[in-house]
Every structure is written in C-alpha cells, then in structure tokens.
Amino acid sequence: MAITAGKFDSLELRDVGRSFGGHEALVGLDLTVRAGEFIALLGPSGCGKSTALNCLAGLLPLTHGQILLDGQRVDTLPSEKRGFGMVFQSYALFPHLTVEKNVAFGLQMRGLPRAEITQRVREAISLVKLEEHAKKLPGQLSGGQQQRVAIARAVVLEPSLVLMDEPLSNLDAKLRLDMRTEIRRLHQSLGLTTIYVTHDQEEALSLADRLVVLREGRVQQIGTPDELYDHPRNWHVADFMGYRNILPGTALDAANGTAGTERTRVQVGSMTLTGRPVGDVGGSSEVRVAVRPDDLVVLADGDAPQDGNAVTGTVAVVEYHGREFAVVVQTSDGTLLHVRTPSAPEVGDVVTLTAAGERVLVFPADLAGRPAATAPAEAVAV
Amino acid sequence: MSALDTAGSPATGTASPGRPRATSRLPGERSLAASPSTWFVWAGMAAFLVFLLGILGAVVVDSFGRQWFNTWLPAEWTAQWYSGSWERFDLAHVIGVTVGVALTVVVLSVLIGVPAAYLLARRSFPGKRLVNVLFLLPILMPPITFGIPLATVMYSFGLGRSVIAVVLVNLVPSVPFVILTMTPFIEQINPAIESAARMCGAGMRQVFTRVLAPLLVPGILAASILVLVRTVGMFELTFLVSGPQSDTLVVAIYRAMTAAGGGEARQLISAMAVMYTLTMLAMLVVALRFVNPTQLVAQVKDARDD
Amino acid sequence: MTAPTTSGARSTASLRHRLAERGIDASLWLMVPALVFALALFVYPFSYGIGLTFQPGLATQERWGGGVFANYVAFFRDPFVFDSVWITMRLALPAALFNVLASIPVALVLRRKFRGKRFMTSVLVLPITLGTVLTAQGLLIFAGRQGWLNRTLMSIGLIDEPLQLVNNYVGVMFSLIITGFPFAFLLVSSYLSGIDPSLDAAARTLGAGWWQRFRRITLPLLAPGLATTFILTFVLAFSVFPSARLVGDAMGSTRVMSLMAFRAFGEQNDYAMASTIALMMGVVELVVVAIVLAWRSLFYKGSTGGKG
Numbered sequence: 001m002a003i004t005a006g007k008f009d010s011l012e013l014r015d016v017g018r019s020f021g022g023h024e025a026l027v028g029l030d031l032t033v034r035a036g037e038f039i040a041l042l043g044p045s046g047c048g049k050s051t052a053l054n055c056l057a058g059l060l061p062l063t064h065g066q067i068l069l070d071g072q073r074v075d076t077l078p079s080e081k082r083g084f085g086m087v088f089q090s091y092a093l094f095p096h097l098t099v100e101k102n103v104a105f106g107l108q109m110r111g112l113p114r115a116e117i118t119q120r121v122r123e124a125i126s127l128v129k130l131e132e133h134a135k136k137l138p139g140q141l142s143g144g145q146q147q148r149v150a151i152a153r154a155v156v157l158e159p160s161l162v163l164m165d166e167p168l169s170n171l172d173a174k175l176r177l178d179m180r181t182e183i184r185r186l187h188q189s190l191g192l193t194t195i196y197v198t199h200d201q202e203e204a205l206s207l208a209d210r211l212v213v214l215r216e217g218r219v220q221q222i223g224t225p226d227e228l229y230d231h232p233r234n235w236h237v238a239d240f241m242g243y244r245n246i247l248p249g250t251a252l253d254a255a256n257g258t259a260g261t262e263r264t265r266v267q268v269g270s271m272t273l274t275g276r277p278v279g280d281v282g283g284s285s286e287v288r289v290a291v292r293p294d295d296l297v298v299l300a301d302g303d304a305p306q307d308g309n310a311v312t313g314t315v316a317v318v319e320y321h322g323r324e325f326a327v328v329v330q331t332s333d334g335t336l337l338h339v340r341t342p343s344a345p346e347v348g349d350v351v352t353l354t355a356a357g358e359r360v361l362v363f364p365a366d367l368a369g370r371p372a373a374t375a376p377a378e379a380v381a382v
Numbered sequence: 383m384s385a386l387d388t389a390g391s392p393a394t395g396t397a398s399p400g401r402p403r404a405t406s407r408l409p410g411e412r413s414l415a416a417s418p419s420t421w422f423v424w425a426g427m428a429a430f431l432v433f434l435l436g437i438l439g440a441v442v443v444d445s446f447g448r449q450w451f452n453t454w455l456p457a458e459w460t461a462q463w464y465s466g467s468w469e470r471f472d473l474a475h476v477i478g479v480t481v482g483v484a485l486t487v488v489v490l491s492v493l494i495g496v497p498a499a500y501l502l503a504r505r506s507f508p509g510k511r512l513v514n515v516l517f518l519l520p521i522l523m524p525p526i527t528f529g530i531p532l533a534t535v536m537y538s539f540g541l542g543r544s545v546i547a548v549v550l551v552n553l554v555p556s557v558p559f560v561i562l563t564m565t566p567f568i569e570q571i572n573p574a575i576e577s578a579a580r581m582c583g584a585g586m587r588q589v590f591t592r593v594l595a596p597l598l599v600p601g602i603l604a605a606s607i608l609v610l611v612r613t614v615g616m617f618e619l620t621f622l623v624s625g626p627q628s629d630t631l632v633v634a635i636y637r638a639m640t641a642a643g644g645g646e647a648r649q650l651i652s653a654m655a656v657m658y659t660l661t662m663l664a665m666l667v668v669a670l671r672f673v674n675p676t677q678l679v680a681q682v683k684d685a686r687d688d
Numbered sequence: 689m690t691a692p693t694t695s696g697a698r699s700t701a702s703l704r705h706r707l708a709e710r711g712i713d714a715s716l717w718l719m720v721p722a723l724v725f726a727l728a729l730f731v732y733p734f735s736y737g738i739g740l741t742f743q744p745g746l747a748t749q750e751r752w753g754g755g756v757f758a759n760y761v762a763f764f765r766d767p768f769v770f771d772s773v774w775i776t777m778r779l780a781l782p783a784a785l786f787n788v789l790a791s792i793p794v795a796l797v798l799r800r801k802f803r804g805k806r807f808m809t810s811v812l813v814l815p816i817t818l819g820t821v822l823t824a825q826g827l828l829i830f831a832g833r834q835g836w837l838n839r840t841l842m843s844i845g846l847i848d849e850p851l852q853l854v855n856n857y858v859g860v861m862f863s864l865i866i867t868g869f870p871f872a873f874l875l876v877s878s879y880l881s882g883i884d885p886s887l888d889a890a891a892r893t894l895g896a897g898w899w900q901r902f903r904r905i906t907l908p909l910l911a912p913g914l915a916t917t918f919i920l921t922f923v924l925a926f927s928v929f930p931s932a933r934l935v936g937d938a939m940g941s942t943r944v945m946s947l948m949a950f951r952a953f954g955e956q957n958d959y960a961m962a963s964t965i966a967l968m969m970g971v972v973e974l975v976v977v978a979i980v981l982a983w984r985s986l987f988y989k990g991s992t993g994g995k996g
Contacts, residue, residue: 524946526929526949530950530962617819617930
C-alpha cells in the first residue's frame with residue numbers, strides 16, 4: 001500500500017473540557033490513544049461525544065485542558081494545521097467538485113506537485129473502489145458512495161489521526177453493515193489511528209479496540225468491548241451495553257461491606273432478587289438492577305431456579321428474530337422484562353424466569369457519584 | 383409540482399372545456415377549465431393581457447406614427463421620432479449614464495453585501511439583531527422617507543445633481559436587498575463543507591475562493607439581476623438627486639413628460655419609452671443567460687419572509 | 689464539577705478564544721463596509737432629517753406658530769397637505785388588497801403544468817420590467833379619450849361617450865395594479881408552492897371538498913405569506929409618485945404624500961417641511977405595517993413542508 005498513516009507514538013487528552021454559555025458540554029476527559037488504536041466515543045445525544053471530536057479537530061476551542069501529540073500541544077493550533085483527517089456525518093463533499101477533485105483538495109492545499117497528487121488520488125479512489133465514478137459530481141452519487149469519497153478524501157492525506165463523526169448514521173441498515181466492515185478493513189490495512197463517534201453500541205462494540213462511554217459531558221467508563229460488556233461500571237453504561245432490563249429497587253442487605261462481596265439481595269417491586277453488587281449498595285439505598293435479555297432463562301417445569309431467583313409473569317409480546325425470540329414478559333406488578341429465548345412461548349402463557357446471580361448486576365441508583373472504582377478497566381485509561 | 387399534477391398534464395393541455403376525460407386523469411382531478419371560477423380567472427388574465435398589449439402597442443405605434451390624434455392608427459409612419467429624441471434628449475449620454483450607474487450599483491452592493499450576508503448567515507455576535515433590523519429598514523420604508531433627508535445631505539455636501547450622488551442614493555435599497563437575498567442562500571450551504579475544507583488544510587482565503595465562491599455564484603447572479611432591474615427602474619431616489627447631466631432614462635422620460643408648457647411632443651416621449659424598454663430587455667436577456675428564472679422567485683420569497 | 693481539583697485545571701482558553709465563543713473575532717471585519725454604508729447613507733441622513741423637521745423655516749413659523757413644532761403643526765393643519773394622507777391611503781390600500789387577493793386565484797389556477805404556462809407566467813411578470821413611467825405613458829395613450837380602449841368600448845356600444853380613465857383616480861389605480869400585480873403574483877405563487885401538496889391530498893382522503901380544502905387547509909397556511917405580500921405591495925403602492933403625477937390629477941384628487949414632499953423639496957426648497965412630510969409618510973406606513981404584522985402573528989407560521 002502506497003498510502004500509509006502518519007506516524008506518532010501517543011495522543012494524550014488531559015482534562016479536556018468545553019463549556020459555553022454556562023452549559024458544560026464536556027468535562028474532564030482524560031484519554032491516551034496509542035498509534036493504531038480504534039477508539040469509539042459512545043453515548044446518547046447531547047453526551048458530549050461530538051463536542052470531544054470537534055475539539056480534537058480544532059473546529060471548537062477548548063475551555064479546559066490540553067491535547068498533546070507526542071508531548072507537543074496541538075490544541076493551540078488551528079484545524080488546518082493539525083493534519084488530522086475528518087469524515088463528517090453529512091459527508092460535507094464539495095458539491096461543485098468531482099470525486100477526483102474532492103479527494104485532491106487537501107493535497108492541493110499542501111502544494112504538492114501535480115503528478116504526485118494525481119497518483120495519490122488514484123490510489124485513494126481505488127482503495128474505496130470508486131474508480132468508475134471518479135469524474136462524477138457528489139450529487140450523482142448514492143449515500144454510500146458519497147461516504148466512501150469522504151473517507152478517501154480524509155485518508156489520502158496520510159493523517160496521523162482520522163476522526164469520524166457518526167459517518168454511518170445516514171445510511172440504510174444493510175449498507176451500514178457493509179460500510180462498517182469497510183471502515184475496519186481500511187483502518188487495519190492502512191494502519192490508521194481512528195477516533196469514531198457513534199450512538200450505536202453494536203457499531204461501537206464491533207469496530208473499536210476501546211470504547212469511551214459518555215453521559216452529559218462526563219466519561220462513564222473507558223475500556224475494551226468485553227470489559228464494558230461484562231463489567232459495566234454503572235447502570236447507565238449497562239443500559240448502553242445492552243442490559244435492556246434496568247429495574248429500580250431497594251437494597252436489603254446491611255450498609256457496609258457490600259462492595260467486594262459476591263452477592264447481595266434487593267427488593268424489586270414484589271420480587272426479591274439475588275445479584276452481584278457493583279459499587280456500594282446496601283442499607284436500603286436505592287439501586288438499579290441490570291440483567292441482559294439473554295441472561296434471563298425460561299424455567300422448564302421441574303427445574304430449580306438459579307440462586308433463588310424466580311420471577312413469574314405473563315407473556316405479552318413475542319417477536320421472531322431468526323434463531324431466537326424476543327419475548328416481553330409482564331409481572332404481576334406491571335414490570336416489563338425483556339427476554340431472549342430459543343423456544344417461543346405463546347402470548348398469554350404464564351412463565352417463570354430465572355437468572356444466575358452472577359449475571360444480575362446491582363448498581364447504585366445515583367449516577368452523580370464517581371462510578372465504581374473496582375472495575376478492572378480503570379488501569380488501562382490515562 | 384405534485385405527482386397528481388403531472389399525472390393530469392397530458393390531458394389538460396388538450397381537454398375541451400367542461401368535458402373531463404376520465405381515462406387520462408386521476409379521480410377527483412378537475413379539468414383546467416371545468417368550473418365557472420376558473421373561467422373567471424382566465425377572463426381576468428385575458429383582460430390583463432389586453433391592457434398590457436394595449437399599453438405597449440399604443441406606445442410603440444405612437445413612436446412610429448407621423449401624426450396620431452383622432453384615428454385608430456396613424457395615417458403615416460416615420461422613424462423621425464427616434465432620431466429626434468436621440469438628439470434632443472442626448473440619449474446616448476443618458477443611456478450611458480443609466481447602464482453605468484446600474485452596473486456600478488450592482489458591483490458595489492455585491493461587494494458590500496455578500497461579506498455581510500456571510501457573517502449574518504454563519505455567526506451570531508452581540509448586536510446581531512440590531513444589525514438585522516438596520517439592514518431591513520431601508521427596504522420597508524418608502525424611498526421618499528429616507529430619500530429626502532439623504533438628498534438634503536447630498537446637496538449640502540455639494541454632491542447634488544452628480545452621478546456620484548445617483549450611485550450612492552441607489553445603493554441604499556440595493557445593499558440591504560443583496561444581504562436579504564444572499565443570507566438564506568448562504569445558510570442553506572452545509573457549514574460542514576467549510577469545516578471539511580479546513581480539515582483538508584485550507585486557510586480562510588482558500589476556503590472562500592475555492593469552496594464558497596463557486597457555490598455562491600448562482601445566488602449572486604440572481605441578486606444582481608434583481609438589483610439591476612430595480613436600479614434601472616428606480617425613479618424617486620434618482621429624481622431627487624439627479625440633474626440634466628446625471629439623469630437616468632426613467633428620469634429623463636419623466637422630465638420630458640412634465641416639462642413646462644405641457645411636456646414635449648408625445649411621440650418623442652413614446653420613442654424614448656420604447657428605447658427604455660429595449661435597454662431593459664437587452665440587459666435582462668444578457669443576465670438571464672446566466673441565471674435560472676425560477677431561482678429568482680425562490681430568492682425573493684425567502685428574502686421577503688419576515 | 690466546576691471547582692478545580694488539580695492545579696492547572698483552570699480554563700486554558702485564551703482571551704481570543706473566549707471572545708470567539710461570543711462571536712467576536714477577526715471575521716467581523718467582513719461586516720465593516722456594510723455597517724459604514726448603513727451608518728453613512730442611512731442612519732446619519734435619517735437622523736439629520738428628523739432633526740431638520742424641528743427646524744422650521746421662518747415663513748412656516750410665522751404662518752402656523754408652534755415654535756419648533758411648526759412643521760408638524762403645518763402638516764396637520766394645512767388641509768392641502770394633510771388630506772394627502774387620506775388620498776394616498778385611498779389609493780394604496782385598495783390597490784394592495786386587490787393585488788394580493790386577485791393573485792390567489794391566479795396562482796391557484798396556474799399551479800398546474802399546462803401548455804403555455806411559461807407564456808402566461810411571463811406575461812404576468814413582464815410589467816415589472818416596464819416600470820411606472822412607461823406604464824404611465826402607455827396608459828395615457830391607450831386609455832385616453834382618443835385611445836383604443838375607449839374606441840373599442842364605443843364601437844361595441846357599451847358606452848356613448850369616452851370614459852375619463854386617465855388624469856384621475858382611475859388612471860393611478862390602473863397603474864398601481866398593472867405594476868403591482870406581477871410582484872404580488874410572484875410572491876403568492878412561491879408561497880403557494882411552499883405548501884406540501886400531500887396536505888391537500890390528505891384532506892381529500894378525509895372527505896374534504898374543494899372549498900373546504902381551500903378554506904381550512906390552504907388559506908390558513910398561506911395567510912402569513914399573504915400578510916407579507918400585502919405589506920410589501922402596500923409599501924410599493926404607498927410610495928406612488930410618478931404615476932400620481934403622470935396619469936393622475938397631481939394637485940387634485942391624486943395629491944399623494946410623496947408629491948407633497950417633493951413639492952416642498954424641489955419647488956419650495958423647504959427642506960425642513962419636506963423632511964417632515966417624508967417622515968410622516970414613514971410613520972403612517974409603519975402603523976399599517978404594524979397592524980398587519982400583529983394580525984399575522986395570530987397564524988401558524990411554521991414549516992409547511994413544501995419545496996418552495
């Protein structure tokens with residue numbers, strides 16, 4: 001490959017923050033990115049992920065903190081001098097320039113000789129497989145094709161860092177899956193370092209080496225996909241990682257000493273459950289219980305419930321999902337539980353659900369405090 | 383136009399009034415001439431057309447007639463009025479002034495107005511609302527209301543009756559007009575494009591020349607045409623500050639019509655009026671080669687939306 | 689988390705950055721030419737003019753009294769001048785109303801595609817290029833006592849004597865309609881096309897007939913645009929000047945305010961009085977505009993979904 005990413009050792013974000021008009025869009029982001037990593041910034045709308053990306057790009061100024069590339073501050077440089085590539089959500093292709101000229105733009109800004117520009121443009125275009133469309137205008141291309149042009153335009157500059165702002169959100173579902181693979185392939189084959197913003201946890205999990213989960217401007221957790229998947233630090237992260245059942249409840253065990261213990265009991269509505277505590281729960285404090293749909297098992301007659309967890313309810317909705325069924329069970333006090341099961345009960349059936357205590361996570365309801373410090377992900381960040 | 387309209391179009395062009403053809407139109411679609419109210423509208427438009435042709439025709443015929451007072455048409459035809467008025471009113475000079483002033487006003491108002499429109503479209507800054515109102519006022523006011531004080535100032539500066547004064551006076555409604563039409567135009571250009579250009583390493587000047595300017599050209603051309611038409615046709619403001627050497631064509635015609643002693647010969651004026659129309663048409667034809675007329679309507683509509 | 693917990697966590701943004709947050713940066717220079725223009729050619733002369741109105745000439749003071757307000761006293765007390773307000777309104781209001789209302793059915797009918805649509809649209813829009821002076825000359829010839837219009841009406845037998853259609857109220861009205869209608873039509877057309885056509889289709893499926901659809905869907909959505917069109921057409925008509933002089937009865941029944949202002953300016957060289965009349969013109973017009981805007985604010989002004 002003639003196109004290779006610019007080399008650097010590390011990119012460090014130190015206490016990066018941005019507030020304006022009294023509103024804190026981003027607070028206290030500490031992150032060190034190593035060359036070649038694929039980092040996903042994940043969170044709901046307004047969580048600050050796009051703000052973080054735009055601050056990295058230089059399109060928004062920081063109000064707090066520093067950004068250092070190999071120890072040199074870059075946050076004082078304007079965007080056009082940082083040498084980062086960026087792919088925008090709306091692609092932002094120059095509508096009056098052909099595909100070729102769009103891709104060539106950045107190289108022309110650098111003042112490279114024409115022959116070199118032509119060659120590099122040709123390589124970039126064939127990299128994204130758009131050779132036949134090279135002379136077309138963006139208006140003549142489909143969404144997926146436009147997005148590939150946007151990617152080519154960013155990588156042709158061989159940037160040290162590529163920033164992507166929800167590049168797939170405007171595409172239809174099937175195209176999104178295809179492009180996801182493309183992006184990962186390009187990242188690996190070119191040896192890029194990518195920072196990718198999305199609100200889709202499935203996308204983040206499949207693409208990223210590490211994820212940064214944000215909420216209301218603050219980092220909730222930084223870690224690898226399986227760390228976040230198996231050990232979410234608070235119930236917000238759990239919610240984002242597919243723990244679809246988040247149930248409010250009250251702790252039943254004594255106040256001290258639940259942190260670090262294996263099991264604790266909670267009262268959720270009319271049910272008493274045994275789960276694994278994450279953080280400090282106890283002494284009648286309010287908690288949230290998080291369970292994945294796949295961890296809820298429909299008890300067959302005669303089987304014993306796991307860890308004493310048994311919940312009875314009526315089947316309300318059954319959805320066919322290929323190999324599995326997504327079932328919604330309503331308990332006697334009205335709580336809706338989402339279950340994934342290989343065999344479908346009928347709507348109206350009364351079933352009993354159980355779950356291993358290990359997979360029933362109990363979090364403090366209050367998110368304002370620091371997330372639990374026990375998760376192993378802590379060691380990797382900063 | 384909706385799909386329903388295009389489905390109806392093959393039929394309506396040739397449908398005889400009052401007989402709907404069910405096979406070529408969707409159910410419920412009315413024929414173009416089906417109801418009495420539609421006939422009424424067509425009658426009204428026909429009357430308008432009659433008036434228009436009558437007015438134009440009358441002026442043209444008058445300009446070519448030797449004498450025309452009591453009859454349907456002049457008895458003899460001549461071109462003497464054209465050469466006569468050309469000499470008498472020094473039309474070469476007047477047309478030159480008209481075209482020169484109009485073009486100067488267009489160029490100046492674009493140079494002044496487009497950067498301001500860019501700022502209004504993209505940024506918010508303290509006092510922005512005040513600035514918006516400031517640029518809206520000259521368009522909402524009658525020209526006389528600010529024209530008379532402005533003319534007074536011009537005279538007191540010794541600029542009365544000069545071409546400079548005519549240009550300056552015509553700038554007052556034109557610059558806000560350019561700003562008003564260009565601001566929504568710029569707003570609908572995706573701002574991420576400028577960011578993308580910067581991420582590709584373009585500095586401010588290059589963003590403007592390589593990316594923004596090409597995209598702005600259609601809007602600028604449309605606004606320019608409107609300013610051109612307005613300036614050539616603008617009477618009140620020019621009349622207030624112009625003199626015999628700096629009259630534009632409309633003002634010259636007016637002076638001829640209101641000259642002491644009942645005005646100049648009617649046919650001379652008609653000849654001038656025809657030449658005015660031709661000048662205006664010539665400029666429009668040249669300008670419309672660059673611009674799609676339907677864009678004009680959209681600009682005006684967006685601009686006028688309070 | 690606003691209190692710094694570690695040293696160096698205070699804002700690192702420079703003053704330049706913080707100003708930029710509020711929108712103050714070097715690019716504001718782009719606004720300077722326009723601001724200079726507005727101040728020098730508009731704000732300053734306008735305030736100067738207002739000041740002038742409070743400096744009445746000796747003759748005015750002597751005749752009307754009132755000290756510094758003599759110009760205003762003269763304006764309100766001199767019937768020759770004051771009546772011009774009503775005379776102008778009497779022309780401008782009906783003309784603007786007619787132009788706006790008449791353009792609705794025309795815009796509706798011309799919505800669909802048909803052969804000759806471009807021709808019709810050009811015909812309707814042509815008068816914008818002709819201008820008031822040309823229209824005036826044409827009307828004088830065409831609608832004069834010896835003109836084609838009267839001749840045709842007489843030869844058909846509709847009238848016995850030629851009608852007095854020029855040099856009076858009628859002539860000016862014709863002129864206002866001919867020059868004002870195309871403009872109103874263009875605006876109303878584009879507002880109409882800005883209404884999503886599927887709204888009409890939806891109303892149909894719900895059983896609404898043509899008139900009901902117009903009255904309950906189209907008209908309410910069109911109303912704000914109509915108000916705007918009325919305001920702009922009114923401003924144009926209210927400023928009428930050459931037509932009132934050329935096709936009207938300049939010192940009589942079509943003695944509009946702009947004529948009065950110009951008479952003070954050019955003929956009497958009473959700049960102060962001229963500024964007063966000009967100012968009052970602006971005030972009267974502003975009152976009408978304000979009333980219409982207030983009425984307009986009662987309507988739904990949000991997106992109507994069309995392509996515009």
